[in-house]
Amino acid sequence: MTEILTSAQMRAIEAAAIASGGITGLDLMERAGQGVVEAVFAEWPALAAAPHRAVVLCGPGNNGGDGFVVARLLKGWGWEVEVFLYGNPERLPPDARVNYERWCEVGAVGDWPSAVARFSFPSFDADYPDTDLVVDALFGIGLTRPLPDEVMEVAFALNDREQPRSGWIVAVDIPSGLSAETGRACSDGDPDRALYCDLTVTFHRPKLGHYLADGPEFCQKLVVCDIGLPAPGAAAREKQVERDE
Numbered sequence: 001m002t003e004i005l006t007s008a009q010m011r012a013i014e015a016a017a018i019a020s021g022g023i024t025g026l027d028l029m030e031r032a033g034q035g036v037v038e039a040v041f042a043e044w045p046a047l048a049a050a051p052h053r054a055v056v057l058c059g060p061g062n063n064g065g066d067g068f069v070v071a072r073l074l075k076g077w078g079w080e081v082e083v084f085l086y087g088n089p090e091r092l093p094p095d096a097r098v099n100y101e102r103w104c105e106v107g108a109v110g111d112w113p114s115a116v117a118r119f120s121f122p123s124f125d126a127d128y129p130d131t132d133l134v135v136d137a138l139f140g141i142g143l144t145r146p147l148p149d150e151v152m153e154v155a156f157a158l159n160d161r162e163q164p165r166s167g168w169i170v171a172v173d174i175p176s177g178l179s180a181e182t183g184r185a186c187s188d189g190d191p192d193r194a195l196y197c198d199l200t201v202t203f204h205r206p207k208l209g210h211y212l213a214d215g216p217e218f219c220q221k222l223v224v225c226d227i228g229l230p231a232p233g234a235a236a237r238e239k240q241v242e243r244d245e
């Protein structure tokens with residue numbers, strides 16, 4: 001049976017693994033980004049066959065940090081990558097900040113008004129070449145309140161599937177706007193206040209929100225990626241082995 005976690009359980013597992021000294025948050029973030037790229041290439045082999053164009057939307061927390069890793073890795077594959085940050089780079093949490101800096105060594109970061117302009121009609125339609133992949137690294141399991149209006153401006157454009165110029169959309173951990181606990185958009189009643197994705201790549205174990213309520217519709221295909229965290233009960237088993245020796 002698949003084990004499904006709450007956000008709090010996932011945080012506790014990550015914190016325990018980091019505290020044990022076996023792995024750093026930065027390692028986990030790198031593996032998360034690698035897992036997203038691998039899942040994208042496995043899902044759409046044509047994207048792995050030659051460099052394409054991506055837009056990476058990064059948020060103000062560690063989900064955004066995963067996005068900077070994905071951007072750097074895709075650039076390493078020869079892709080053309082545009083990155084936009086919703087938030088203040090000075091206030092990124094430490095691991096996300098490191099990956100922001102690493103990205104800045106190889107590419108530019110647009111601010112959020114530029115992202116809104118990028119996806120506004122009619123410029124989205126007329127002024128920009130097709131994008132093959134949008135990476136949603138805005139909010140993950142840390143989303144605590146409804147998506148801000150300026151983020152929804154971009155999400156509405158991407159959710160409009162009559163305008164297929166954005167290519168495939170991959171969600172890092174969970175589609176932005178969706179509660180990892182309830183599977184509903186964090187909103188005061190608008191069920192569409194989240195980003196509809198084609199592929200969702202989550203880490204270690206699925207979360208409740210991937211399966212409950214509207215979760216499956218927002219996530220579409222769900223891939224669970226191993227980022228090197230211990231399996232449930234592993235710590236207890238290790239202690240048992242120590243006692244037996």
Ligand SMILES: NC(=O)C1=CN([C@@H]2O[C@H](COP(=O)(O)OP(=O)(O)OC[C@H]3O[C@@H](n4cnc5c(N)ncnc54)[C@H](O)[C@@H]3O)[C@@H](O)[C@H]2O)[C@@H](O)CC1
Binds near residue numbers: 059139
């Ligand atoms: N070491 C780690 O903690 C790891 C975290 N990972 C990634 O980190 C994510 C969790 O990171 P965080 O806990 O930083 O959370 P998020 O990155 O999901 O978002 C938290 C940030 O968004 C802000 N926020 C929340 N709701 C908002 C709203 N409606 N409007 C504006 N700002 C809002 C919070 O104040 C905080 O700054 C996971 O989903 C996963 O993608 C992975 O890299 C694996 C390792």
Ligand SMILES: [K+]
Binds near residue numbers: 174
């Ligand atoms: K996300």
